[in-house]
Amino acid sequence: MKILIAAAGSYGDVAPYTGLGARLREAGHTVALAADASYAQLVRAAGLEFRSLPADPRREGSGAPGGKRELMRRAAAFVRELGPGIAGAAAPGTDLLLLSATTAPLGRHVAEALGIPSLDLPLQPNAPTGAFPPVVTGTRSLGRWGNRAAGRLSLRIVDRLYADGVRDLRAQLGLPPASARAVRRRRNADSRPVLHGVSPALVPRPADWRPGLELVGNWWPYTAPDATLPPELEDFLAAGPPPVFVGFGSMAAGARDNGGSERLAATVVGALRRAGVRGVIQSGWAGLSGPADGADILTVGEVPHALLFPRTAAVVHHAGAGTTAAALRAGVPAVPVPVTADQPFWAARLAAVGAGTDAVPFRALAAEGAVERLAEAIGRAVREPSYRDAATAVARRMEAEDGAGEVIKAVESAA
Template sequence: MRVLLTTWGSRGDVEPLAGLAVALRELGVGTRVCAPPDEDFVALLERAGVPLVPLGPTVRSVVAGPKPPGAEEAFELAPRLVAARFETLTAAAEGCDALLATGLLPAGAPDVAEKLGLPYVLACFHLLGLPSRHFPPGRRPGTPSSPDETDNRVLWRQDAERVQALYGPAVNSHRAAIGLPPVGNVRDQVFTDRPWLAADPLLCPSAGKTDLDVVQTGAWFLPDERPLPEGLEAFLDAGEPPVYVGFGSMAAYAPEGIARAAIEAARAHGRRIVLARGWAGLTPVDDGTDCFAVGEVNQQALFPRTAAVIHHGGAGTTTTAARAGAPQVVVPRVADQPHWAARVAELGIGAAHPDPAPTAESLSAALETALAPETAARARAVGREIRPDGAMVAAKLLVELAG
C-alpha cells in the first residue's frame, strides 16, 4: 500500500506530513510527499527518511520579500499552484491508494484524485478556514464583504465566491483538459464534508465549532532525536533556563524590531535568551554573552529547558511548546495565529500579546505573566495532557480508507 501526501506552505505545513509519513511507515505503508522544494523542507524530509517530490515554487521565493504578499501576488500564485498540482500529483500518484492534501488551499488535489479514482482527504491544522455559523471567515484576496454584513452564512457564501474567483478558472481549465466537468464551488470541493483536523483536542476543541463533520486526530508530531548543538548545550548548562525567541517561517511578517524588544524584555526579568534566526533573520543586538543565536534546532529537546517561549503563534510551535510544558508569549500576526494566542491565554499557559507591534515594555509585561509560578505549573500540567499519537491515529484511518 502507498499513500500520496501533499502540501504547499510553511514549515508548519510540511513537518506534520513528515510525522504522518513516519507513522505510516511504522504500519508498513509507503508514502510519497509532494511539497515545496525549499532547502529546509528537503532536509526535514530527508531526516524523516522521506524523499521530497518538488511541488511548485519555493515558499521563500514567495514570502521573503520586504513586504508580505498582497492580492496581486495571490492571483498570480494560485493558477501556478493549480497547474503544479495537476502535473506533479498526477505523476506522483502512480501506484498510490489514497491522496491526502493540506497546506495553502490545495485546489487541484481533489481533481487529480477524482480522475484517478483515489480516496481523497483534506487535512487542516486549525479551524479558521472551515465554514461555521459561529464565526466569520478570515481575510482572503478578492472582493471584500460589506463591513455592514453580520450574517455569518452570507459571509461564508461570499468567501466561497472569493475562492472561486481565485482558483476556479485554473481548476476548471485543467479539469476540462482531462475530461472532467467544471466545479462551481472549489472551496467546498477541496474541504469535502468530512475534513480531518490534525490539532490537539485540548488546544483546539472542535465540537460544534464548524458546520462540517470534522474528524479530529490530534496533532501530527515528527519525532526529533537530534542532539542540541554543543555550544547551545553549554549555554543552557551555564545558567538558569533562558527565554526562547523565534518567529519561524514568518519572514516579512515578523514584527519590526522584535529581536531587540524581546531581548530587552527578557533582560528586564533577569533572563538569558536563545534567539532563533528563522526566515526573518533575527540577530542579537549586541555582543552580550546572555544571548545565544541558533539556526534550525530541535525544539522538542530545547523547549523543556526554557523558562518561556516567545513566538508568532503558529500551530506547530504552539503545540510543541505546550507539549513541552513551556509557558508561552504569543505575538500573533496573521491567519490562525490569533486563535492560538487566545487559547494559550484561556488555558492559563501563557500570555497573548495584545498588539502585533510589540515593544520591550509590552513584551516585558507579557513575560511577567508567562514567568509567574502559577503559569509554569499550569503549563506543565497541560503538557501532560497533549496527545502524542495524532499521527498514528491519522495513519490508521488512512490505511482503513485506502484499503
C-alpha cells in the same frame, strides 16, 4: 498503499506532515511528500521520498505583513502554480492523496482524474461553525449565526482564490468544468472525513459540525530518535537558568525586506534583558541576530522544538499553529506575538486556556514602548505560576492524543 502527501507554504505548513509520513511508513505504507524544493532535506531526513512542487513561499513574500488585498494577491500568485505541480507529483501508481489546507482545493481534482481517494488533513479548524469566527478573520465573535455566515463567506473567498487554478487544472487533466465549491458540496454530501491536526484540548470540537469533521490531535515534525541539540546550544542551556525562546518563523520576513530586522532584534534583546532572563533567539526568515558577545543571549538557526522547548522558561512566538502546539506539548507558557492569518486565533486560544499572556501584536514591536511592553509580558509568563500550570495541564491532555494514529486508521479504511 502508495501515498502522496502534498503540502505547501511556510515551514509550519509542511513540517508536521514529515512526522505523519514517518508514522505511515512505519505502518507499512510507501510515502512520498510533495513540497517546495527548500524542504527536500527535511522530507528525506524523515525517510520519505521527496517530490517537488513549484511554488516557493519566500519568492511570493508570503511571510511579510500586509493588507488583506495584498495578502490575497500574494496567495493567488502562490497557488496558481500548485495545480500542475500536484498533478505532476502524483505519479502513476499513487493510491491515495493526503492534502493540506493549501493543496486540497487543487488536489481533489487530481484525485478525481486519477480515480483514487483523497483525504483532507488541515492544520486549522476551517469548517464553518457557530462556535467561533473563521480562524483567518480575527477573534471577534459575531454570535452563532454570524460566525457560521462568516465561515461560509470565508469558504467562498477561498473558492474565488482558487477558481482560475481549478479551471486550468481540470482542463489540463481532461475533466469537465466544475468549481471548487461544487466539489466541496459533493464531498460534504457523502460525509467525507476531514481530519484536523488540532488538539481538542486547545480547541473543543464544535457541536454543530457535520459527522466526519474531527479534531484528532496534532501530528508533529519528524525528529530522529538520535537527534540532539547543537553543542553550542547545549552549553548555553547548561550555563544558567532556563532561557526564554524567541522566534517568529517565516512571519518576520517583512522585517528584513523593510530593513528592520536589526531594530526588531534590538527590541527583543532589550526586552529579554529588561525582564531579567536569558534568551535563545531563532533567526528565522528575518535573519534575526542577538549580540555576538552576549553571554546571556544566544542566536540559533532551525532546531527541533521538541528538544528545546521543554528546557525553556517561556516561548515568545508568532502564534502559528505548529509552534503554539509545540509550546503547549512542552508544558511551557507562551507570549504570543501574532502577525496575520490564523495567528490571532491561536493567540486567543492560548489566553483562553490560561497558557499564554495576552497577545502582543507584531506591529507593536515597532511602536514606542515596545521593549517595555514585551518585557512585561515575558516577565509575567516566566514568574506567574498560573501560566505554566495551565500549559502543563494542556500538555497532559495532549499526551493522551494520537493524531497520526487516527490518520492511519482513516488511511486503512480508505484502502
